[in-house]
Amino acid sequence: MSVFTAQLFNHFVIFIILLLITGVYCILVSFNLVRALIGLEILIKAVTLLIILAGYLCGRTALAQAIVITIIVIEIVIMVVAGGVIFWAFKYNKTIDPRRLSNLRG
């Protein structure tokens, strides 16, 4: 790995780590299901960028793009289904605060 590639890798990795921290913070700290979903989305974005960076550094951008396209399709499905679940959770419980969704508590 040349010096330039190592520097490039460092810059991108810092950005990816920032994205990961933001996503984990969103999921752990927020008491709102929509914001937790946004956190999940940010985490997926960090992973996709990491895969593209790995493909670039290894010289396999085509493989990385194919994997990222698959991830994006999975991401859309997750977001649509989770949006529907949040909608029904709100309709039945009148809240999307996970602390108050206790219908399944044994």
Next chain:
Amino acid sequence: MTVRLIHSVVGLAITSAIVSVLMYRLGSPLAAVFELSVCSGLIPVIFITTISFTQRVSKERLRQRRRERLAKFLYLPLILIAAWLTLSHFLKIPQVDLPIPYCGPDVRVMLWGLRRLDLLGQVVILLTGVFGVVILFKEPDK
């Protein structure tokens, strides 16, 4: 709460746009286009639809917020133009050219040939999502 959530969604869309630019710079234009059109366009729409269903705001409050927003951002275009003129005049930002990566097989060959099983998986996942939405929004039998 609604305004803060919508700010979060706008932030997510901007992050997606930045990630797609980075992907393009890293030699992955197809993934960048997908990221820009889907993650920066479609997913914020899904989020805003969910927020509008789950958070109720009165019309009067909505009108008041619109007025406040207009008052807050009235001078924003002028500030942006002035900032752009100042930056373009005083700062010379160097253009960093990334080295061109080793080109293996084309992404179309990779997607339709070597990773054909992934496409099957994508179809299965899309069908799962469609059936999930159908079951979620199914009208109960009377």
